[in-house]
Amino acid sequence: MAVPSAMPSSELPIRAATETAIAHGITPDRCDILQDSSTLVLRLTETLVARVVTDVDGPRQGTGWFERENAVAQHLAENGAPVIPLHEEIPPGPHEHLGYPLNFWKFVTITGEPASPAEAGGRMFRCHEVLRSYAGPPLPELAIITESIALLETLRERDLMPEATLGMLRDRMSSSLEALRAFPKQPLHGDAHLGNLLNTTLGPLWTDWEDTFLGPVEWDVASMIWNARLIEEDHATADAMVEGYRQAGGSISGEAMHHSLVARAAVVCAWYPILYPNPTPDRVEKLRFRLDWLDNAR
Secondary structure: OOOOOOOHHHHHHHHHHHHHHHHOOOOOOOOEEEEEOOEEEEEOOOOEEEEEEOOOOOOOOOOHHHHHHHHHHHHHHHOOOOEOOEOOOOOOOOEEEOOEEEEEEEOOOEOOOOOOHHHHHHHHHHHHHHHOOOOOOOOOEOHHHHHHHHHHHHHHHOOOOOHHHHHHHHHHHHHHHHHHOOOOOEEOOOOOOHHHEEEEOOEEEEOOOOOOOEEOOHHHHHHHHHHHHHHOOOHHHHHHHHHHHHHOOOOOOHHHHHHHHHHHHHHHHHHHHHHOOOOOHHHHHHHHHHHHHHHHOO
8 A cells, every 4th residue: 555645643543544444344555645634534445535533632532523423424324415425334433543533434526616605505404404303322402612612711721812802702602502592403514614515526515524413503504604794795605505595495593593603703713723723824814803703793
């Protein structure tokens, strides 16, 4: 097997992925690195992709969240939802080897063009529709918000954000959390930004279900439209995503959408120092924009 040049830190997670594949009867014939950050994504055969969590000391420990992702993704694929499926030749797991949590997915070919906004909304509704019948391992309620509130203490201990900013983020998340608890809840994607919708030769497919939780559907719609609506002020694109969701059969509460937009912004800000320890100037500017927007949001 030819392993491409990679950072030394990638060697052990690559071994974890290849040895786990071999243990299940699949011999890797390549090792193409598709992504190398807190998660290492490797193409190991024509059809097999491994996803290995390399940030083993990060805030999210254990494999419980991987188990939920696998169960939700499997339910969606088995019921015809537009998602990238787990690889059928390896049990869903979750797997852990050499200290690294990992799972295995089917390789898909990405096309050059992004999905249309209407397709994004419509395909998210189709996933929501299928998720109503999910009966796998229980999903935590509004988990990304409660997890992010808890994360603020880590940011304080590491002196990663000013005290006033931490207090403002806590206020916004706590207020939105309380409000969102009043709305109907169901299984969600949890992190439905457009980077997690891949336009493939099989059509637009949602991926990356690790943040799945129970909450109002408006959370996922807010995650789709946040950048377009508020950073880019591209209201036509944001409106098209919402309309695509509605045209497919979905309904959206304006109040739940407002609280989801506020909570989504605060959650993203809380995770910035963890996900982007050395942010680019563009990311610094986007964080500043979100914080300013949140400071004026109620």
